[in-house]
Each structure stands twice: as structure tokens, then as C-alpha cells.
Amino acid sequence: MTERQHGAPRPADAIERHPGAPAPGSTIASHYRMCVGCGPDHPTGLHVTVVAGEGLTVAGTFTVTDDHQGAPGLAHGGILSLAFDEVLGSLIWLIGKPAVTGHLETSYRRPVPVGTTLHIGAAVDRAEGRKIFMSATGRENAPDGPVSVTASAVFVVVPPTHFTDHGRPVAVSELSEAAAKVAEVNP
Numbered sequence: 332m333t334e335r336q337h338g339a340p341r342p343a344d345a346i347e348r349h350p351g352a353p354a355p356g357s358t359i360a361s362h363y364r365m366c367v368g369c370g371p372d373h374p375t376g377l378h379v380t381v382v383a384g385e386g387l388t389v390a391g392t393f394t395v396t397d398d399h400q401g402a403p404g405l406a407h408g409g410i411l412s413l414a415f416d417e418v419l420g421s422l423i424w425l426i427g428k429p430a431v432t433g434h435l436e437t438s439y440r441r442p443v444p445v446g447t448t449l450h451i452g453a454a455v456d457r458a459e460g461r462k463i464f465m466s467a468t469g470r471e472n473a474p475d476g477p478v479s480v481t482a483s484a485v486f487v488v489v490p491p492t493h494f495t496d497h498g499r500p501v502a503v504s505e506l507s508e509a510a511a512k513v514a515e516v517n518p
Contacts, residue, residue: 346387346458349427353383359421368417377414381421387455389425390474391418394448406443411469415482418451419465423486426455430463430486437482443471450474461488 353359359381361369367376375398381391393414401407416435423430443449452474453467462485469480 344458344460346426346455346463348387348425351427352425355383355385357383359383359389359424366417368413369421377410377417379414379417381418383425384452384454387422387425389418389421389453391421391451391453392448393417393451395443395445397445400445404445406445406447408437408439411439411443411449411480412437412482414449415451415453415467415469415480416484418453419467419482419484420486422453422455422463422465426463428488429491430488432484433462433487434485435482436484437480439480441471441477441479443469443479447471447479449479450476462486463488 361371364370364372365376367373369379369381370376371378377393377399379391379393381389384390391414395406395410399406399410401410412435415437416432419435420430420432449469449471450473451467451469453465456464456466458464465484465486467482467484468478469482470476471479
């Protein structure tokens, strides 16, 4: 048996920012116009916006509206998880490898009222093989506001064909400009 079979932890693989990644301070475009998380054309979507940070970090914002309620006047916990999944997923644009959510764990520290803008800071923590480990913190109404929600995630690198094999064909007009450029290179 190898060391790995005995349960020894696998050493972290090096992971770096892709040379073609969005520059720090630039907005990371929605990948799909009707995405419920970031799509600008989704009528009741979250309309999460994300800005690339330094290294392997991003900063996202999401304002809770009446469409996002669970209990009256409060954000639904599943909606908050969706916002975190969206911001964490945007880190993929920085590493330049297609990946999907394998595991997402969300911890709710305090209720998030309708009208709150959640500021979500996220970072890639490490990689092991195809797994990319990430974490995020959501703060109320300011990047340094009270912590309301935290999350950790594992994304799994997939081949580009994953989306065409399991999704539906998409017209280039349905994609964001950034995603359309990727589709031209990797149809």
C-alpha cells in the first residue's frame, strides 16, 4: 500500500493566477445572461457582481430584495448559499480552468434582512489534484461590516466538454462577452 492509501494527507498542489485572468479591480462578467446568480437578464435573480482582487481573491456584492425572502423581511438561507456559490465560482475565472461546485458548506451567523447589501470576499485556499479549496466571508452593508455568513467550498476541475455533455446547446448571444470569447476558443 502507498502512503496515500493509509490515509496520509495529499500535499497541496501549486495553484496560480492564470496570465489571462481578469486584472485586479476589473469586473468579472456574468458567464450566462440568464444565470439566476449573476445573470443581468434574470428577472428575479440575485444579480451578484464580482470584482477581481489581487492574487486568487475576488469581492462580490449582492443586495437582498423582496424576491429573495424566506421568512418575512429576511433572506432565505438557500439564496444566501446561492450568492456564495456564485462568488466562489467566479474565482475560476482567475485560475483559467473550468470547474464546478463539488461541496459547499454555509454557516449563518446572523439574519440578513431585505435591503441588506452583502459584501462577499472569497479566496482560493489551496488545490489538491482536481480539487480547489476555497473560502468566503459575507459582511453586512460594507466590506468591513458585521459578519453574517461564511462559507467553504470544494470545486472540481472538469473538462470543457462537461457543460456541453450535461447541459443544453447555448447560442453565443446567451453568453456574456467574456464567456463568448472562451466559447470561440473552446467550442
